[in-house]
Amino acid sequence: GAGVSQTPSNKVTEKGKYVELRCDPISGHTALYWYRQSLGQGPEFLIYFQGTGAADDSGLPNDRFFAVRPEGSVSTLKIQRTERGDSAVYLCASSFEGTPQLNEKLFFGSGTQLSVL
Amino acid sequence: DAKTTQPTSMDCAEGRAANLPCNHSTISGNEYVYWYRQIHSQGPQYIIHGLKNNETNEMASLIITEDRKSSTLILPHATLRDTAVYYCIVRVAFEANDYKLSFGAGTTVTVRA
Numbered sequence: 001g002a003g004v005s006q007t008p009s010n011k012v013t014e015k016g017k018y019v020e021l022r023c024d025p026i027s028g029h030t031a032l033y034w035y036r037q038s039l040g041q042g043p044e045f046l047i048y049f050q051g052t053g054a055a056d057d058s059g060l061p062n063d064r065f066f067a068v069r070p071e072g073s074v075s076t077l078k079i080q081r082t083e084r085g086d087s088a089v090y091l092c093a094s095s096f097e098g099t100p101q102l103n104e105k106l107f108f109g110s111g112t113q114l115s116v117l
Numbered sequence: 118d119a120k121t122t123q124p125t126s127m128d129c130a131e132g133r134a135a136n137l138p139c140n141h142s143t144i145s146g147n148e149y150v151y152w153y154r155q156i157h158s159q160g161p162q163y164i165i166h167g168l169k170n171n172e173t174n175e176m177a178s179l180i181i182t183e184d185r186k187s188s189t190l191i192l193p194h195a196t197l198r199d200t201a202v203y204y205c206i207v208r209v210a211f212e213a214n215d216y217k218l219s220f221g222a223g224t225t226v227t228v229r230a
Contacts, residue, residue: 004160035220042221044220045218056217091161093161108160108162111159
């Protein structure tokens with residue numbers, strides 16, 4: 001019965017380092033989303049998974065960002081050669097099927113605050 | 118290109134109804150209006166959605182004008198825990214490729230005792 005879980009809740013890294021952010025969606029949810037939120041702004045879409053496959057990665061800002069969901073459950077967002085501009089809250093959400101026709105609710109985790117020094 | 122326009126911020130009194138406006142003058146016939154809110158340090162939380170009829174659930178009511186160009190989210194008895202950023206989003210419900218929510222800056226609502 002747990003909600004969407006994201007770890008770590010906070011991550012501090014140095015410029016140029018590699019980071020991984022983890023998302024555990026609600027059990028049984030096949031759709032998983034990653035968003036990024038900068039201070040004072042609304043969440044910005046990054047990537048959407050339906051099952052194991054990335055159905056839409058059009059929101060990833062560049063090729064330093066990559067996400068996987070190998071078994072269709074847990075997902076990892078990977079950022080290479082981090083830059084100070086990557087500092088933000090990274091939010092994960094899941095929904096039952098990801099079918100817009102069903103007007104599904106998205107359930108969000110509390111996010112990972114990434115700080116790149 | 119924002120699909121919705123919301124006031125940047127508003128205050129309301131605890132125990133009173135909070136009416137949050139949203140303009141969506143370019144809304145299409147197959148687009149729904151969704152409301153989410155984000156309490157500090159948490160992820161967004163779904164509140165309610167509607168197409169053209171007014172909707173009510175345990176959290177709020179949604180009033181959509183007849184021409185669908187604007188809507189109002191009503192929190193009937195605001196509490197301090199309702200202090201949050203409220204996002205009004207329009208979303209096509211029947212397009213297979215349009216599954217993602219696009220958030221604007223929202224309205225920062227502060228409930229005061």
